Amino acid sequence: MTPTKLDDLLATARSTPAGMDPSKAQEAVFQALLDATVYAHVPSKRPPEGRMRFFQFIRPDNGQTVLPFFSDRTQAEQPLRDGVSIVAMSGRRLFELTRGATLILNPNIDAVALYPPEITAILEGRELGYFAQQEPIDNEALLARLPSVSTSEVDEVLRELFDREGTVRAAYLVEVNTQGNKPEEFILLGVVAGSAAKERLLQLVTLALKTKSPRMDLPLSIAFFAPDEVLPDICHRGIQFYGT
Template structure:
């Protein structure tokens, strides 16, 4: 990385080509793969504190209006200088190196121009596979919805797997859709996420990043919508026959609720005194070597749910 700040603000040919590629994306989303391939191999610019005695390289972050922290980076020195202050110095770095070195962080390209946000999951996929999902926002339309009967099995699995360890999505459902006024139109699929709305876009991009590479042979439209997890669920998501493809466990947020989790939650609730007594008895059993294998415990718990 070169931290020297050049005095000239003229665009280099490489910067002109990179920004021209970015502009093409604004009018033609089909140009996005080519732009991000170019971005990985191009020189980009980031801000670091001008004075930093931490002993390691740190980058400046800013608070995005949606409430998350992001690392700004820029397609040209001129854009980086325009957004800079006396408190920062400008670093030149290859795009791939910047994304690799900040893996796990959220980045925003050209924030002063309303540029693209890259969430951690997207960065990881872009680095590992070169793929970045296309997510197009469209005005909401009124649709007939019903529990999905013909959704491919892999779709639910892919959604569940990508939400493992995610603490800002509490549930995911798959519905079938059809327009109200065009009965002859083929049905589509609608993924419904129940999530923290402050991270709603990230949740949507996370799921689309996981499923888009698998959709090449799928002959239907997949839409996605998000519901606020702090509000009651809409009526079509509380139908008894509708089972979520993912549900975050209350006992262990950020993971799906496996059958064993559901069974354990059915055990009778104990008073604090009873919990304390059983804890002390359990510790005494461990000290004495009186333990039960985990699988044997699960068989006992499963047996509790069987009719007598």
Template sequence: MEFAPHNRLEEVLTLAASEPAHRPEFFSELLEATVYVLGHSEEDDASGESSLQAGNGLQLQHWEKPDGHSAIPFFSSLEALQLAVTDEQAFLALPVRTLFDLTRGATLFLNPKLPYGKEFLPQEIEHLLSGEGSSLVQQHILDGGTELKIGIPAEMPAQMIDSLTQLFSKHRNVKRAFLAQIQEPDDDQPHLLIGLDADGDDLEALIQAAGSVATDTQPDDRPIDLCLVSNEQAGISHFLIRHTTPFYERKWGSFLREFKGSGQA
């Protein structure tokens, strides 16, 4: 499926997918954008498009992912919506800040089924709405009683990211992958850290494969750490999930359905 950008948000989205340097601009453009979400308010117009009025009820559709969890889809343009949804559906045009505020606690997905998109977890949405930005440059965390300095590399290893992306695309159990740098108190300089959000029974083999690819493509001879991340864990997991953007996210195909009993956001 070809995807031609129709606005500045879509332009920086396609750039940010492969180059982290564009991600701050992407988040800035996103928060000022008006997007399109499948659903309806109590007062729809004849064209199928709605605008939200104060006091109106709001019904938003959810898409179910292969892992059984749901996300609210939203789209960066009408053209993007029409690529993802082939049958006639009611939709609303909403400012992103309004959409995020109305759906607090839910997972949202920008441009699902399209070549370029992004999942937004509840904690990331809260962070964006708080005005703190999309990521932190550096943070001190406690992990197992040891204070670690963790942050984002000034220069991302492009070859490593490309090779790891190709590897992870072959493993359906890899949901997301993050890259940061970490420094322990006794280290002279930080080294790279790869965080994997994955499930399944072959995680050890996956970690070994990722470690081999990372070692073969690293830009210098510093050690590389790998770890599994989880939404429920503090420390390293919290930093990677909340304060960084994954360099790899699994695309998911899903079927459209109204959530019974939870369609109102």
């Protein structure tokens, strides 16, 4: 099979070195998907006139129902169960037909989940952005305090998102100054939510901030905390702007 432009872009995205921002490579993939031929699974039995049905599955890692699609036919064929056929169409057509569903690209290789708001953004030509999660922080190796810069615009964007999603128990903003060989200064967004919602929230927070572009005078990092774990002391040194 001759490699396509999408194949080349996916290879570039996969090879982005750890620690480097992969957003440019990822955005190129998302935009190329619109015009590329992609493949999905449908029932072999013909559906009623005017309808199209796609196969979905439940992800074992977070329990979400997702609709798989593939960048090449070879992946779509492995494995192919009885009663399942492969349909080919442009990525744009697939996105339009499956609005409201969560899609996952190349689930056995890339496993890139695309949530409904992200699919809408891709169809509209908007960038999704990129947001790395903050690694665990050693409380003894930092100074944490109330934000010294305005966070009102960030607060507004995130409260609106969290109200819609309904999976966030609480959220905090803390100004952090790390100590050591590579000192950093940033605002930490601490989100209390179940582990099943973490991926979705990370991607939708990223999209909301990229779309609304609220004023941020310091870089913003994000960390997630489970509702049943003890909230780190660092969160109590900042402000709680969401939840009770």
